Structure formats: C-alpha cells, structure tokens
Amino acid sequence: xxxxxxxxxxxxxxxxxxxxxxxxxxxxxxxxxxxxxxxxxxxxxxxxxxxxxxxxxxxxxxxxxxxxxxxxxxxxxxxxxxxxxxxxxxxxxxxxxxxxxxxxxxxxxxxxxxxxxxxxxxxxxxxxxxxxxxxxxxxxxxxxxxxxxxxxxxxxxxxxxxxxxxxxxxxxxxxxxxxxxxxxxxxxxxxxxxxxxxxxxxxxxxxxxxxxxxxxxxxxxxxxxxxxxxxxxxxxxxxxxxxxxxxxxxxxxxxxxxxxxxxxxxxxxxxxxxxxxxxxxxxxxxxxxxx
Amino acid sequence: xxxxxxxxxxxxxxxxxxxxxxxxxxxxxxxxxxxxxxxxxxxxxxxxxxxxxxxxxxxxxxxxxxxxxxxxxxxxxxxxxxxxxxxxxxxxxxxxxxxxxxxxxxxxxxxxxxxxxxxxxxxxxxxxxxxxxxxxxxxxxxxxxxxxxxxxxxxxxxxxxxxxxxxxxxxxxxxxxxxxxxxxxxxxxxxxxxxxxxxxxxxxxxxxxxxxxxxxxxxxxxxxx
Numbered sequence: 001x002x003x004x005x006x007x008x009x010x011x012x013x014x015x016x017x018x019x020x021x022x023x024x025x026x027x028x029x030x031x032x033x034x035x036x037x038x039x040x041x042x043x044x045x046x047x048x049x050x051x052x053x054x055x056x057x058x059x060x061x062x063x064x065x066x067x068x069x070x071x072x073x074x075x076x077x078x079x080x081x082x083x084x085x086x087x088x089x090x091x092x093x094x095x096x097x098x099x100x101x102x103x104x105x106x107x108x109x110x111x112x113x114x115x116x117x118x119x120x121x122x123x124x125x126x127x128x129x130x131x132x133x134x135x136x137x138x139x140x141x142x143x144x145x146x147x148x149x150x151x152x153x154x155x156x157x158x159x160x161x162x163x164x165x166x167x168x169x170x171x172x173x174x175x176x177x178x179x180x181x182x183x184x185x186x187x188x189x190x191x192x193x194x195x196x197x198x199x200x201x202x203x204x205x206x207x208x209x210x211x212x213x214x215x216x217x218x219x220x221x222x223x224x225x226x227x228x229x230x231x232x233x234x235x236x237x238x239x240x241x242x243x244x245x246x247x248x249x250x251x252x253x254x255x256x257x258x259x260x261x262x263x264x265x266x267x268x269x270x271x272x273x274x275x276x277x278x279x280x281x282x283x284x285x286x287x288x289x290x291x
Numbered sequence: 292x293x294x295x296x297x298x299x300x301x302x303x304x305x306x307x308x309x310x311x312x313x314x315x316x317x318x319x320x321x322x323x324x325x326x327x328x329x330x331x332x333x334x335x336x337x338x339x340x341x342x343x344x345x346x347x348x349x350x351x352x353x354x355x356x357x358x359x360x361x362x363x364x365x366x367x368x369x370x371x372x373x374x375x376x377x378x379x380x381x382x383x384x385x386x387x388x389x390x391x392x393x394x395x396x397x398x399x400x401x402x403x404x405x406x407x408x409x410x411x412x413x414x415x416x417x418x419x420x421x422x423x424x425x426x427x428x429x430x431x432x433x434x435x436x437x438x439x440x441x442x443x444x445x446x447x448x449x450x451x452x453x454x455x456x457x458x459x460x461x462x463x464x465x466x467x468x469x470x471x472x473x474x475x476x477x478x479x480x481x482x483x484x485x486x487x488x489x490x491x492x493x494x495x496x497x498x499x500x501x502x503x504x505x506x507x508x509x510x511x512x513x514x515x516x
Contacts, residue, residue: 265325
C-alpha cells in the first residue's frame with residue numbers, strides 16, 4: 001500500500017495556499033504509507049533559472065560555500081538546500097559532480113523542487129517547511145515499501161529529468177526486464193526500485209519527442225503489474241491506472257483546481273470540494289490536464 | 292435521534308456507541324469526510340444515517356442495522372454483510388458488497404469495478420452502471436443492475452444470478468445469458484419494489500448465470516494444451 005496526492009491549481013488566488021493544502025492532503029494519507037514520504041512543489045519563482053533540490057551528504061554541510069563555488073543562489077532548508085543557477089543543467093550538474101560528488105541531486109528544473117525522506121508526512125512537511133510554500137502544482141507520496149528498501153533514495157517522487165515528477169502506488173512486476181532494455185539504450189539507474197524504471201521509461205520517451213500522454217501509453221504497453229500513477233511536468237498533470245485497477249484513485253475537478261488522491265479522505269478538506277466533480281479514473285484511461 | 296460527529300469521535304468510539312444502542316434507535320453520523328469503517332460489525336436493529344461522503348467498508352460485517360449514506364462511498368461498502376440494509380444515495384467505489392452473505396445493498400448511483408465479487412448470498416441492486424469484473428466468482432445471491440455492466444461480467448460465476456437492464460460490455464469466462472423465467476421476473480419485481488428503482492422493467496432484463504463449464508475438470512481437454 002502507498003498513498004498518492006496531487007493538486008494542480010487553475011485559480012492563481014489559491015497559489016499562496018498550495019503548500020498548506022498539499023501538506024494536509026499528504027498527512028491524510030499517512031496510514032497508507034508511514035515509512036517514507038515525499039512532496040514535489042512546482043512554482044514560477046525561478047524566473048527562467050534552474051532550481052536544484054540537493055541533499056546534504058552529512059549534517060552541517062556548508063551550502064553557502066558550495067553556492068559560492070558554483071555561483072548559485074542558495075536557499076537552505078534544514079540540512080538540505082535548493083540551489084538556483086542561471087547556467088544550463090548539463091554544465092551545472094557536471095560542475096556540481098566535480099566539486100561536491102557526495103551531494104545528492106534529488107531533482108532539478110525551472111519549476112520543480114522535490115523533498116523526500118524516510119519518515120512520516122508530518123515530519124517531512126515540517127522539516128521542509130512545505131506549509132509555507134506557494135506554487136501552482138504539488139505531487140506527494142506516502143510509502144509502504146514492497147519492492148525495495150526503505151531509504152531516502154528509494155522513496156518517491158522520482159524525478160529523473162528536469163521538471164518531471166513520478167509517483168506510484170503499486171508494484172511493477174516486469175521491471176527488471178524493462179530496466180535491462182533501457183540500460184541497453186544507455187539509461188543509467190540510481191536505485192533498484194521498480195518505480196524508478198517507470199519514471200525513466202517516461203523520461204526516455206519524452207526525450208525522444210513523445211508528449212506525456214504518449215509516454216504513458218508506452219508505459220502501459222511495456223510495464224506489467226499494479227499501478228496507479230500520478231505523473232507531472234512543468235505544465236501537465238496525468239493519472240493512469242493498470243488494467244485491473246487494484247490500486248485506488250479519486251479525482252476532484254473544479255474550476256479552481258484538479259486534485260487527485262488515493263482516497264477521498266485526502267480531498268475532503270479542499271475548498272469547494274462539495275461542488276467538485278468527483279470521479280474515479282477507470283482502468284487504462286489516461287487522464288491528463290494542462291496549464 | 293442520537294447524533295455522533297466524526298469531527299469529535301474516533302471510528303472506534305463511533306462504532307462502540309452504535310453497538311451500545313438499543314434496537315429501534317435512530318442515529319445520525321455527521322461530517323464523515325471519507326472516514327472508513329463506519330457502522331461495521333453491528334448486530335442491533337438500529338437505523339443509521341451517515342450524512343455525507345464516506346470511506347471504505349461502510350456497513351461491513353453487519354447483521355441487522357439499516358444504514359443510509361447521504362453521499363458516495365469508497366471501496367467495499369457492505370463487505371461481508373450478513374443481514375440488514377445499506378442504501379447509498381451516491382456512487383459506490385470498487386468491490387461493493389464483496390462476499391456479502393445476506394442483506395440488501397442498494398446503490399442509487401453507479402458502482403465501480405468488481406461489484407459483488409465473491410458474493411455469498413447477499414443482494415446488490417445498483418440503479419446505474421457497474422464496472423468491469425462485477426460478480427467475479429459470485430457463489431450465491433442476486434445482483435440487479437439498472438444500467439450497463441462493464442467487461443468480464445460474471446467471470447467464473449457459481450450459483451449467483453445477475454440481472455442487467457442495460458448493455459453488458461462483455462461476459463466473463465463461463466458466464467452466459469439465459470432465458471428469463473417467470474420466477475426471475477417476479478424476483479426482479481420484488482427488488483424494484485424494495486429499492487424504488489422503478490426505471491428498471493422486470494420483463495426487460497437479461498439474466499446472466501453460470502454455464503457451469505468450469506465446475507469440473509475436463510480430463511480430455513487437458514490433452515489439447
């Protein structure tokens with residue numbers, strides 16, 4: 001079991017409340033996934049620069065010094081930090097790898113920041129000050145591990161390329177064979193997690209020109225197992241379920257937002273929920289919303 | 292009328308309060324906000340109204356009460372129901388009435404995938420549509436669908452019977468449409484009267500039941516593999 005939540009705002013007046021609403025949703029899914037949790041926030045504050053969500057290799061890591069060396073703006077959050085740079089991601093990531101090889105890159109992109117770790121949603125939201133965050137889109141996950149170890153690296157969301165965020169409730173059964181195929185095409189993996197395979201498959205398809213919907217159609221064809229997926233890019237938000245749909249999903253749509261969660265409990269506190277169109281995505285349907 | 296608020300009480304507290312009520316009591320449960328396992332495992336003859344959208348397993352394992360939900364419900368409404376009634380004013384999510392042994396579950400909206408999975412003698416009446424794989428391995432009891440049924444309806448059915456007023460997306464393995472008899476019409480009529488879902492015409496439903504080809508292992512067929 002795992003829990004998923006997502007909130008894709010249509011009404012800018014709600015953007016100041018994004019973190020607060022998303023944290024409430026995530027905490028409502030605590031008992032679906034108490035071992036690890038993660039949340040992704042999309043906002044427009046990078047103003048065209050690229051944000052890197054980085055995790056410290058050890059307590060007391062000197063982020064200011066790293067920021068100076070890389071000429072990046074530093075926003076430290078607890079022990080970890082988001083660095084903002086005007087450089088291209090290829091140059092920045094190789095410079096980062098050279099000067100601070102122990103720092104983990106959790107995500108990067110013009111809009112996306114990802115925070116995840118072992119621990120309850122309340123702990124993670126508190127540590128990364130999620131309730132104070134504004135933005136236009138949030139994706140969250142609470143994990144009850146089945147396929148691989150309980151570590152920060154194995155927790156969701158997975159974000160293998162700029163601004164892509166992928167969360168999963170379920171388990172892929174043929175992920176090792178799909179992974180072998182992807183490795184044959186030069187894809188490099190960081191963990192032995194099944195969800196990372198799905199995320200990298202979608203990333204590869206999109207790098208080859210597929211849009212998100214097409215990439216998810218490829219995933220449904222290639223990957224076997226149980227899944228409810230919530231996948232987002234800078235401007236899109238998509239939900240799919242496997243042919244048996246043994247993992248739940250509920251969507252609520254209003255003129256102000258599209259919200260998705262594993263269970264309605266996570267949606268019940270959203271503004272205007274009583275007037276929302278609440279429905280369950282059916283097996284193999286690709287539901288996709290764009291900004 | 293007793294009122295219990297989900298904003299103030301835990302699920303366990305609510306169920307304990309319900310359990311302690313004498314037969315004939317009327318209860319209103321407020322602010323459910325998707326709460327799971329409300330009104331489960333009760334043996335008393337009480338009338339419970341859940342005022343809003345509720346979560347999983349509403350009314351499950353009950354043997355007596357009448358439960359009304361003024362909203363939609365999550366997975367497994369009336370799971371393993373023994374006796375009593377459950378009426379949902381909205382839609383029901385997956386596995387409504389799973390393995391219900393008795394009682395009546397009436398859904399005014401649609402019910403999702405696997406409605407009546409492993410039904411064991413209960414009755415499920417859905418005014419709207421049911422999703423794919425409904426009636427899967429249903430052993431005994433009756434399902435009546437006022438709308439359409441999804442794919443793989445009645446897959447691996449045993450002795451349960453499914454009536455469908457609308458279209459059947461596709462029959463599952465070993466399910467077949469059989470001729471409607473006078474006693475079938477009478478049974479559907481009773482269910483229409485009991486639920487008030489009078490858009491269903493008892494003479495115009497399809498009867499789906501087991502072809503019983505999976506009941507016994509066919510030793511000769513094994514050679515064809």
